[in-house]
Amino acid sequence: MIALTVNGNRMTFEGDDKMPLLWYLREDVNLHGTKFGCGVGQCGACTVHVDGQAFRSCVMPMGALSGAEITTIEGLAKMDELHAVQKAWIEEDVAQCGYCQAGQIMATVNLLKNIPNPTDKEIDENHTNLCRCGTYDRIRKAIHRAADLMKTEG
Numbered sequence: 001m002i003a004l005t006v007n008g009n010r011m012t013f014e015g016d017d018k019m020p021l022l023w024y025l026r027e028d029v030n031l032h033g034t035k036f037g038c039g040v041g042q043c044g045a046c047t048v049h050v051d052g053q054a055f056r057s058c059v060m061p062m063g064a065l066s067g068a069e070i071t072t073i074e075g076l077a078k079m080d081e082l083h084a085v086q087k088a089w090i091e092e093d094v095a096q097c098g099y100c101q102a103g104q105i106m107a108t109v110n111l112l113k114n115i116p117n118p119t120d121k122e123i124d125e126n127h128t129n130l131c132r133c134g135t136y137d138r139i140r141k142a143i144h145r146a147a148d149l150m151k152t153e154g
């Protein structure tokens with residue numbers, strides 16, 4: 001049996017160790033904000049945080065997650081307060097179809113943890129999530145806005 005937490009809730013898993021975390025989140029825990037895109041770790045639509053770091057959940061086997069703390073897009077806001085990255089996404093009106101955006105936001109939270117004030121070059125080098133709608137310019141703007149918000153919010 002694997003014990004883990006998802007968005008602060010204690011969970012257990014007794015299925016196949018090789019089952020990807022993405023399947024567990026969507027099918028067992030009923031959290032559908034995290035999306036299936038490529039299924040091979042390339043697009044980032046399935047990005048969640050595992051122990052505070054961004055990972056692509058379609059290639060993360062449940063067997064590797066004993067004791068792990070998982071955060072999904074549903075768990076990013078604290079109470080009624082959106083995360084600064086979510087606020088920036090709304091202010092810059094980033095989403096088009098929206099399919100990739102939960103992953104974009106989760107990856108950005110991690111990016112800003114590692115590089116609090118990234119340049120455009122650093123964003124392009126480190127933010128590798130794909131968007132079929134081509135919202136990359138707005139994503140870049142929203143990352144800068146989120147960095148500013150996080151400075152003012154402390």
Ligand code: FES
Nearest residue numbers: 037038039044058
């Ligand atoms: S669905 Fe996981 S990286 Fe594309």
Ligand code: FES
Nearest residue numbers: 097098131132133
């Ligand atoms: S907003 Fe449509 S795939 Fe990114």
